Amino acid sequence: MSRKNKVPLADRVVRSAEASLAARHFASAIDILVGIGWLDPGAAERWRRGQVDCLEEAIPTDPARVSEAMRLFRSWATAQGLLANPTEYVARTPRRQPLRFSRSGDPALEESYRTHWVSPELSEKKRERLAEKVSRAPELVVVQPLKADWTCHRCGGTGDLLMMETPGPACLRCAGLDDLEFLPAGEALLTRRAKARSTRYAVVVRFSKTRRRYERQGLLVEPQAAADAARPTPAPGGG
Incomplete structure (x- = not known):
């Protein structure tokens, strides 16, 4: 032009x-x-x-x-x-x-x-x-890396999941999220219930080479929230 x-x-x-x-x-x-x-x-x-x-x-x-x-x-x-x-x-x-x-x-x-x-x-x-x-504070995002040979910029360790920071990737322990439990995507009701019960949570994503974008893989939630969400809902009027 x-x-x-x-x-x-x-x-x-x-x-x-x-x-x-x-x-x-x-x-x-x-x-x-x-x-x-x-x-x-x-x-x-x-x-x-x-x-x-x-x-x-x-x-x-x-x-x-x-x-x-x-x-x-x-x-x-x-x-x-x-x-x-x-x-x-x-x-x-x-x-x-x-x-x-x-x-x-x-x-x-x-x-x-x-x-x-x-x-x-x-x-x-x-x-x-x-x-x-x-x-509202945005959701935390954790990455499931495509390659396993990455190094935490804080401690030099590695892991299955990482969080990107300004200096580089950080392991969940250094990011303060290693106590959370992973719920894989697929059970929408369970995920919603666990998310509602968890005071801390993070979305897990993985980069798709074919679609060239990050796609949701699941959620990290507090273990107690995951356990509570998995319990059957009592029937109305049940003892």
């Missing part, structure tokens, strides 16, 4: 924002950056897993252009009468540390990045439920 025929940045931002608003009743900075093609979804996922220090490091675009896009987004959201809703972003790691967006860490800039703009057409109750949902 020639420079003459390029779509103006303002139009690209608005299109992305409108698409997100129509689909989820809110729009976020990440929605815009992914929508205009400046942020790869895979890079965003690595950031959520704590493997990237800050989101801006995953955006291969001139910082001035990123700032311009965010300014255009805020201007559009304000003009549309959307409601600003600051949202918590925490890493998909056992420590659940707050995620950082900017290289500088400036509080005002961080707040700008994590503010979601919500449709005023939603009732107050629905806005509260939406805020609770998007602020």
Whole structure:
């Protein structure tokens, strides 16, 4: 595409924002950056897993252009009468540390990045439920590696499962998840019951070479939760 025929940045931002608003009743900075093609979804996922220090490091675009896009987004959201809703972003790691967006860490800039703009057409109750949902800590993800010859960057050990961290893979013992029990996928009811009873859990995934994506293999839950979930449900009125 020639420079003459390029779509103006303002139009690209608005299109992305409108698409997100129509689909989820809110729009976020990440929605815009992914929508205009400046942020790869895979890079965003690595950031959520704590493997990237800050989101801006995953955006291969001139910082001035990123700032311009965010300014255009805020201007559009304000003009549309959307409601600003600051949202918590925490890493998909056992420590659940707050995620950082900017290289500088400036509080005002961080707040700008994590503010979601919500449709005023939603009732107050629905806005509260939406805020609770998007602020919920993401599920922990554990990887079932394709190769067995990996090494924990903390202790030098290995294992059947690992958790990716910024320096490299970590074994479940070092990640603090080695006490959990594996429930393989296939029994949806048992998995749901165990997940509901477990205060700590993690999703187990494995990369599919044919589909070129990570696919769910099962769940890690607390042993007591797995045992409770496996018990038969008493019949109504039973002794």
